Amino acid sequence: MKKYLSTLCLSCTFLLSDQIDPSNIDPLKKGINAATFSDIKRAVNFTKTLSPYDTYIRSTTKDGIQYHVVYVLNIDKLDLEQTLSDIRTIVPTSFITSDRSINRFYLESKQKKENSKNSISKLNISSIFDKAKKHYKEKNYTEAIKILSQLSSKYPNNTTINFYLGRSYFQIKDYEQATAPYERILILEPNHQRVRLELAQTYMMLNLNEDAIKNFTTVLNDPKTPKNVRENIEKRIEYIKNKVKKNFLFGSISFGITLDNNVLSQSGYVESPDIDVQLDYLESPIHKDTIYTKNITLNHLYKYNENYSIINSITYTNQSYKNDNKRLNNRETYDSLDYQYHDKLETDVQSYSLKLSNTKGNSNLIYMIDASFIDVASEDYMKTYGLGVMYQKRFFTQNTFFTMLKYYDKSYSQIEDKNKDSRNIQALVGNNINTTDNNNISLLYIFTKEDIKNPTILVDTNVPGKQTHNLIVENKYKVDKKLTLNSSISYGKLFEDSIATGFINKRSDDTLTYLIGLNYLIYKNLTISSSYKYITNHSSVNLREYDKELIDFNLKYSF
Numbered sequence: 001m002k003k004y005l006s007t008l009c010l011s012c013t014f015l016l017s018d019q020i021d022p023s024n025i026d027p028l029k030k031g032i033n034a035a036t037f038s039d040i041k042r043a044v045n046f047t048k049t050l051s052p053y054d055t056y057i058r059s060t061t062k063d064g065i066q067y068h069v070v071y072v073l074n075i076d077k078l079d080l081e082q083t084l085s086d087i088r089t090i091v092p093t094s095f096i097t098s099d100r101s102i103n104r105f106y107l108e109s110k111q112k113k114e115n116s117k118n119s120i121s122k123l124n125i126s127s128i129f130d131k132a133k134k135h136y137k138e139k140n141y142t143e144a145i146k147i148l149s150q151l152s153s154k155y156p157n158n159t160t161i162n163f164y165l166g167r168s169y170f171q172i173k174d175y176e177q178a179t180a181p182y183e184r185i186l187i188l189e190p191n192h193q194r195v196r197l198e199l200a201q202t203y204m205m206l207n208l209n210e211d212a213i214k215n216f217t218t219v220l221n222d223p224k225t226p227k228n229v230r231e232n233i234e235k236r237i238e239y240i241k242n243k244v245k246k247n248f249l250f251g252s253i254s255f256g257i258t259l260d261n262n263v264l265s266q267s268g269y270v271e272s273p274d275i276d277v278q279l280d281y282l283e284s285p286i287h288k289d290t291i292y293t294k295n296i297t298l299n300h301l302y303k304y305n306e307n308y309s310i311i312n313s314i315t316y317t318n319q320s321y322k323n324d325n326k327r328l329n330n331r332e333t334y335d336s337l338d339y340q341y342h343d344k345l346e347t348d349v350q351s352y353s354l355k356l357s358n359t360k361g362n363s364n365l366i367y368m369i370d371a372s373f374i375d376v377a378s379e380d381y382m383k384t385y386g387l388g389v390m391y392q393k394r395f396f397t398q399n400t401f402f403t404m405l406k407y408y409d410k411s412y413s414q415i416e417d418k419n420k421d422s423r424n425i426q427a428l429v430g431n432n433i434n435t436t437d438n439n440n441i442s443l444l445y446i447f448t449k450e451d452i453k454n455p456t457i458l459v460d461t462n463v464p465g466k467q468t469h470n471l472i473v474e475n476k477y478k479v480d481k482k483l484t485l486n487s488s489i490s491y492g493k494l495f496e497d498s499i500a501t502g503f504i505n506k507r508s509d510d511t512l513t514y515l516i517g518l519n520y521l522i523y524k525n526l527t528i529s530s531s532y533k534y535i536t537n538h539s540s541v542n543l544r545e546y547d548k549e550l551i552d553f554n555l556k557y558s559f
Helices: 040-048 079-088 110-122 125-137 141-154 159-171 175-188 193-205 209-220 227-244 324-328 332-337 415-420
Strands: 004-011 012-020 030-037 054-062 066-075 105-108 248-258 289-303 308-321 348-360 365-378 378-394 400-410 420-436 438-451 466-478 484-498 506-523 526-539 546-558
Touching: 030 040, 040 054, 040 066, 105 466, 125 141, 125 159, 159 175, 159 193, 175 193, 193 209, 193 227, 209 227, 400 415
Parallel strands: 012 054
Antiparallel strands: 004 012, 030 066, 030 105, 054 066, 248 289, 248 546, 289 308, 308 348, 348 365, 365 378, 378 400, 400 420, 420 438, 438 466, 466 484, 484 506, 506 526, 526 546
16 A cells, blocks of 8 residues: 655645555544644654554644644554554653544545535535534434534534534533544634633543643633633532542531420420420420530541442530520439439430442442430430431432431430330432422431330330331522522321320321521531421320420531
8 A cells, every 4th residue: 555645834745655545544444633733743753653553644724823633544443442542552642732642533435525525515504504503402413413524524624613513422422522623623723712611521521530620720710711600610620629539528517596485395306305205394384495506527438439438427416405404303204314403404416327338320329337325414315226228319410319228226324214225117218309400399208117125124114116107398499609498398197006104095196397497608618597497296195285386597617
């Protein structure tokens, strides 16, 4: 095969004996764009490092500047991956003037090119492009690519044609093909920041992280880049860095105040003594109180690879009441714990959890181990130990399904409470839906079954097991970047397995809870929130019925 190249550069003609004749390009094989040079001699020297491959140099001139693109041709389809690997070890990156050293593309047959030239010459270019653009807008990207590829072969330096060609390849997720049109534009227009942004996003999808960050940073540093685009770029750069990062440390500190108009009923704000079974409380007048809550959460995530990660979490919560002394003086049931001699009936909860996360595509499987230690008035009150598994699946970008199954054991520390030790099973299923860009709806069902280990361990007492069903609907509406409105409604159903000591029938409760609230981002990591909650509980046992209102204020710093 006779090999040659005739190139005009600086009014000189070069005849190279080791270049392939364009007429001998096999349309059934593949080729790659290996590198681009502004100096023909460097291009020629570069081709010598690529022997024994068939090489070809195509030259073009823009604004008086000549560019020379080196192609490696006639690669068998079956050997393409191995050939690419071989050439990557040959290509000296110091020669590369574009952002990538290898761009894969398909060569058109001579007949196809001939037909393309004839058809383009017969028809108006504008009408052909309009047809391609119409296909693009209608999301017929494959049809758009067919037309734009023909136009690009005829007008390789046309910015608009190459831009839509790159975008079309991107939309069908052929990211390798999408890079070549963008790079052709940037060779001639290096300051075209919109194209550079598209190229950076394409590199990101190809996991070419360094190239993506480099191009994102170039656009970010341009003073003409709009503020909203700059913010999105910063998020993408952070996302890329997090992808390659192994260890993450994050958490939060929060302080809250809750105004409760019926603190003698079960609040459930944190897991605390089961005060709703104390008759002296329920027979007392409705009592208002202020609850102070402090919370610290610390998480460490180790990312083993793209699929597996380990999350360790530690949480400490302290809850105290403003009017403890008034209530403690009447709390005769807990005399054995000496609670009445403490100034503050504080609840302290320490929680630890270990999670193993396995992510594959849009699915995530999480295995969990956790433990909690609860103190009341500086006395050990209860310990819990749990095992669980959770599964999440994202459908499209708007819908996330999740489900969890968990077993946990409750063990009370004081002998007087040992008849409340229990085994618990909890199952939940839910769906999270983004109805719009600013609105999110969550649907959640939770089932809990509690079985008492030794219901009659104490003489003349019976603590029944119970099961609960909860259905929750939550809505979050993002008013703007700082303000979010929250609302929820939940229905709970509780059944006790048997009749508790001191009662004549089984307990069955129906609980309705309504909540409205808001979150406001004061600063980058500082959020203030407030909510109003109304709870009404109807029970088959009159003493268990109650209504209560809570107003909550919370300040949270995340890091």
